[in-house]
Amino acid sequence: MSAAGVALMLGGAGILLAATPAQAAEITFKTECIPPAISNLPPIQGETTVAITAPATAKVGDTVDISWKTVKAASKNPDVLDLNKDVVQPSGNVTVGGAQSGTVAVQGPRQNPPIPKNSQMVLSEMKGKLKIEKAGDITLTPDKYTINVNQIMTTETKCSPKETVKAGATIKVEGGGSTTGGTTTGGATTTGGATTTGGATTTGGATTTGGATTGGSGGQTDFPGKAVDVTYDCGAVVPGGIKTPVTISAKKNGGAYALTVKTAKGAMASPMALPAGALKPSMNIKLGGADSGTVKVTGPANAEPIPDKAPVSLSDMSGTYTPGKTGKVTLTPDQLTIDVTMSAGAPPINVPCKATTSGVSLELDTAAQPGGSGTSGTSGSAAAAAGGLAETGASDDGGIKALALVAGTVVLLGGAVFTFTPWRRLRGTR
Incomplete structure (x- = not known):
């Protein structure tokens, strides 16, 4: 909820007139x-x-x-x-x-x-x-x-x-x-x-301006980002696309930054029972400002089976950004990829989703590091953070098949109804 006009959630400040008629x-x-x-x-x-x-x-x-x-x-x-x-x-x-x-x-x-x-x-x-x-x-x-x-x-x-x-x-x-x-x-x-709104406040070395978080100096190591609404176009695979808030946070480790990316929990429902290991997400984080290129973050596959019609949440994604330039660098959610594997040993079905609208979730005040990249293409380190998460995406398997599925789940949005989920033909794969 946003504050507007004279309305603010004051957290107990002032006098509450409970006794007034x-x-x-x-x-x-x-x-x-x-x-x-x-x-x-x-x-x-x-x-x-x-x-x-x-x-x-x-x-x-x-x-x-x-x-x-x-x-x-x-x-x-x-x-x-x-x-x-x-x-x-x-x-x-x-x-x-x-x-x-x-x-x-x-x-x-x-x-x-x-x-x-x-x-x-x-x-x-x-x-x-x-x-x-x-x-x-x-x-x-x-x-x-x-x-x-x-x-x-x-x-x-x-x-x-x-x-x-x-x-x-x-x-x-x-x-x-x-x-x-x-x-x-x-x-x-x-x-x-x-x-x-959008005024700047400073807390522990991190400056927030208009909701975006800037990582400053002064010994700070944790830099929480803000949630930004991202709209994804997945083509014919997902009619209508996907819209979800995405948050990028960073933890400084020497001259590099361990990134954690979170999406909405329970953002969709499974139209069928899915086995453990069926869904594995990855995302490109676009660099701007002083640096350029992308950093890839990946998440683990679902550890437990997902029952039919149960809420589906993408796992948190991790990666490492090694700055290639000195200055203020912005981090923006970009392409999302979901690899779908219906049985052990089967080739994953790659679902790429292009970010059509996005925004800056985090801004870091960086110093160039040896081995850091500031050029176009893949920037920074794409290695996963602690936990040994492997990279996913089309680059892992040149023979990944194209996905052409039919929407099979009906979603209600207040007074609106639309179809989502490209899963029907996965039954044949399984």
């Missing part, structure tokens, strides 16, 4: 929901009914709780797939008006009953906090909201009002203690109702 009012407004692009479905037109709850009164300097209860979502679960328990998570924005302006970011837990086909979507109650900065009447109005579904893979349906929405609650604010300098949480600074 709260108010709730239901507001209904016309809504348009946009399914994910990969679903190829048109926008959904409907109505959303929301109850906003907030204290009736407050004082300047107080921090108050705001809640959003979705009485009725704009769209139903389509008549295609039943949604499992606890796979839906909502988030949204409440517009702050009147004496104070801004936005409260609210979010609910991933909590829902099973939602059958062609039935109403059920969204958990969303909550946020508002720092009261000005006296007068402050209005709270429901605005955009997002439905995040984590079943087979994680995706979002975004909904927004299509008419002027009435305020759902009003807080009468008396004069009180003053606030100065704003509030800072996770790099977002709020001052007088305006929010500035």
